[in-house]
Amino acid sequence: MQVPPTDPALLSRRDRERLARRLAMLDAALAVFGEKGFEGATLDEIAERAEFGKGTLYNYFPGGKDELYRSLFGERVVRGLHEVVETALPEDRPLGTPAEARAAFRDFIFGLLEHFETNRPVLRLYMSEAPRVIHDPERMGEMIELFGGFTDAVTRAVERAIAAGSLRPLPALPVAHLLIGNVRGVLMAHAAAECAPGKAERVGALDPTATADLITTVLFDGLLTTVPTAPSPDA
Amino acid sequence: MQVPPTDPALLSRRDRERLARRLAMLDAALAVFGEKGFEGATLDEIAERAEFGKGTLYNYFPGGKDELYRSLFGERVVRGLHEVVETALPEDRPLGTPAEARAAFRDFIFGLLEHFETNRPVLRLYMSEAPRVIHDPERMGEMIELFGGFTDAVTRAVERAIAAGSLRPLPALPVAHLLIGNVRGVLMAHAAAECAPGKAERVGALDPTATADLITTVLFDGLLTTVPTAPSPDA
DNA sequence: TCCGAAGGTGACCGACCAGTCACCTCTTGA
DNA sequence: TCAAGAGGTGACTGGTCGGTCACCTTCGGA
Numbered sequence: 001m002q003v004p005p006t007d008p009a010l011l012s013r014r015d016r017e018r019l020a021r022r023l024a025m026l027d028a029a030l031a032v033f034g035e036k037g038f039e040g041a042t043l044d045e046i047a048e049r050a051e052f053g054k055g056t057l058y059n060y061f062p063g064g065k066d067e068l069y070r071s072l073f074g075e076r077v078v079r080g081l082h083e084v085v086e087t088a089l090p091e092d093r094p095l096g097t098p099a100e101a102r103a104a105f106r107d108f109i110f111g112l113l114e115h116f117e118t119n120r121p122v123l124r125l126y127m128s129e130a131p132r133v134i135h136d137p138e139r140m141g142e143m144i145e146l147f148g149g150f151t152d153a154v155t156r157a158v159e160r161a162i163a164a165g166s167l168r169p170l171p172a173l174p175v176a177h178l179l180i181g182n183v184r185g186v187l188m189a190h191a192a193a194e195c196a197p198g199k200a201e202r203v204g205a206l207d208p209t210a211t212a213d214l215i216t217t218v219l220f221d222g223l224l225t226t227v228p229t230a231p232s233p234d235a
Numbered sequence: 236m237q238v239p240p241t242d243p244a245l246l247s248r249r250d251r252e253r254l255a256r257r258l259a260m261l262d263a264a265l266a267v268f269g270e271k272g273f274e275g276a277t278l279d280e281i282a283e284r285a286e287f288g289k290g291t292l293y294n295y296f297p298g299g300k301d302e303l304y305r306s307l308f309g310e311r312v313v314r315g316l317h318e319v320v321e322t323a324l325p326e327d328r329p330l331g332t333p334a335e336a337r338a339a340f341r342d343f344i345f346g347l348l349e350h351f352e353t354n355r356p357v358l359r360l361y362m363s364e365a366p367r368v369i370h371d372p373e374r375m376g377e378m379i380e381l382f383g384g385f386t387d388a389v390t391r392a393v394e395r396a397i398a399a400g401s402l403r404p405l406p407a408l409p410v411a412h413l414l415i416g417n418v419r420g421v422l423m424a425h426a427a428a429e430c431a432p433g434k435a436e437r438v439g440a441l442d443p444t445a446t447a448d449l450i451t452t453v454l455f456d457g458l459l460t461t462v463p464t465a466p467s468p469d470a
Numbered sequence: 471t472c473c474g475a476a477g478g479t480g481a482c483c484g485a486c487c488a489g490t491c492a493c494c495t496c497t498t499g500a
Numbered sequence: 501t502c503a504a505g506a507g508g509t510g511a512c513t514g515g516t517c518g519g520t521c522a523c524c525t526t527c528g529g530a
Contacts, residue, residue: 014497014506037370039274042487044510053509055490064489098461124369130423131366133430134359135272140431167458170449174421178453181420182413188365189412195368196375214405218413222457223402226333249476277517279480288479290520299519 022060025050029068030076034124038069038132074146077126080119081150084111089157101166102220104157105179110212112183117208120194127191151176182215257295260285264303265311269359273304273367309381312361315354316385319346324392336401337455339392340414345447347418352443355429362426386411417450 028050032041043065047054061067088108095101116123133139155176161167167175190206263285267276278300282289296302323343330336351358368374390411396402402410425441 035370037366040370043489044487047510054488055509056507058489059507098459102459127369128366130427131272131363134362134426135270135275135430137431140427144427144431166460168452168456168460170452170458174446174449175453175458177420177424178417178450181417181424185412185416185420186409189416191369192365192375192379195370196372196379211409214409215413217403217405218410218457219453220458221403222453223405223410223455224333224337225401225403278519279517282480289518290479291477293519294477300517 018060021052021056025052025057025060025068026072026075029072030121030125033069033072033128034121037128038065041065070142072125073129073143076119076122077129078146078150080115080122081112081147082153084108084115085150085153085157087111089153091156093157095157095161095166096164098166101161101164102216104161105220106212106216108154108157109179109183109215110208113186113206113208113211116187117206123187123191127188151180154179179219182219186211186215253295256287256291260287260292260295260303261307261310264307265356265360268304268307268363269356272363273300276300305377307360308364308378311354311357312364313381313385315350315357316347316382317388319343319350320385320388320392322346324388326391328392330392330396330401331399333401336396336399337451339396340455341447341451343389343392344414344418344450345443348421348441348443348446351422352441358422358426362423386415389414414454417454421446421450 025046029041029046032046032049035041036045043054043057046068047057050057057068058064061071063070085108088111089104093100093104095104116126129143133143151173155172158167158172158176158179162169162172186206260281264276264281267281267284270276271280278289278292281303282292285292292303293299296306298305320343323346324339328335328339330339351361364378368378386408390407393402393407393411393414397404397407421441
C-alpha cells in the first residue's frame, strides 16, 4: 500500500540497492502473476525469476504472496490508470462543447488502450484480478478503495460535461462505469485471443487508434442511423 | 460437454434417479463454485453439500473438478445465454428500421440483465470464469468454442441490422462484443458491489429495466447532445 | 430368501506450496 | 585484519486437497 520513495539518486548506496531489489522482485512477480494468475503463481518461481532466495521475498514483503500481489496492483495497475486519466481528463480540460467532450473522452479511451497495449503483463494482471477478489469481501473492499480514485476522476469529468450541456443528462457514475467497461471488455477480448492462438483472428490485432475510434463512435454518436428525437430526460 | 437427455419421465426408474443425482451435484457445485471460485471450491464441500460421498462425484463426473466445472458452464451459463438471444433476437425478428433494431437489442440487453438478476449463482460463476481461463490456452479454446455460438448469434443480428440500414456500417463482430461487454460490465459491477457490503451504494441495486434503458440510450442514441454530422463511413 | 452385481463411500495417499528459521555470507568500521 | 551484525538463503514443515480404491450397502431377479 505504501509507495516507495522514488526520489532520484540522493539515497544511500544501501537504500538504492534495496530499492532496485524491490523492483526486481515486483518485475518477476508481475511476470509470474501475469502468466499464471494469483493461484497458479508460486513464490518459488517468483523468487527464482527474480534471482533471490525465497526467504528474501519475506524480507521485502513480510505479508507474503498477498502483500506482493497488492503492492503490484497499487504500484503498477492503478498508478497507470491514474496517469491516463490525469493526462486525458485533467480537471481543467474544457468539456463545454460536444466536440470538446468527444475529443477528451476519445483521448481517454485511446490512452487506456495504448497503455495496456504497451504493458501486456500489467493487462494480464489486471484481467486476472476480478475472480480472485469477487469471493472475498475484504479484498473486494480494498480493490474498490484502490480503484475508487480512478472511477471518481472519470465520473467528475462526465459530470462536468453533463453540467456544461455537452452530454445527455444521464446519471454520471453509471456512465463512467460504461465508459471504463467498454475499454475493459475490448482489452479482455484481446487478452483472451492472445491466449488461444488458433482463434485469434476472430478478434484481430489490437489497434488502439481504430478501436478507440470505434468505441467513441458507438458511445458518443450512437449506433443508430437516425437522430434521437430528443435527449431522453433521465434513466 | 454432452448434454444429458432431458426428456420427461419415460426413462427407467434407475435413469431418473441418476439424472436427479446428477442435477443435485451440479446444484451443489454451482453454489460452491459461485461462492468460492474454482480454486477456492473443494470437492469435499461440494460432495457434502450434495449429500453424496466424494467418490460418487467421480462416478458421475469422471474428469473430476474440471469436468464438473465445465459441465456446469455449458449446461447453466451458456444455455442461459442462448435462451436469451433466441428469445430477443431470433433470426426472423425484423430489424429493418432503427426503431425495430433499437427495440430488439433493448430486449436482448434486458433479457441478459434479468436472467442473471434472477440467477445470481450463475452470475457469480460466469464472473469467476475469466481469470481461471486466461492463463491456459487449452481451457481458453474450449471457452471460446462454448461461447462462440452465442457471440455468433448476436453478430448475425448486428449484421442484419447494418445490412438493413438501421445501424451504422461498423464492423459487426466488434460491435457485438461491445454490446455484450456493456452488459457484462454492469453485471460485474453489481456482483462486486454485492460482495463488498459497505460500498454497495456506489452502484445501487440492479434494476434491469432502468439499466437496460440506460445502456440502450448510450449505445444506440449516443451520449452527445448534438447530432453526428454523418454516419462515419467505417472504422 | 438368497445371490450377485451395480454403484455409493470415505479413509487414505501423494503432490504441492506458503511460510519459517537456523545457518551462512558479505559488508562495514575500527 | 578481524569482529559483528545485517541480511540473504533454501531445506524443511504443516496443512490442504484432488484423486483412488477396497469395502460395503442396496436392490432386483430367481
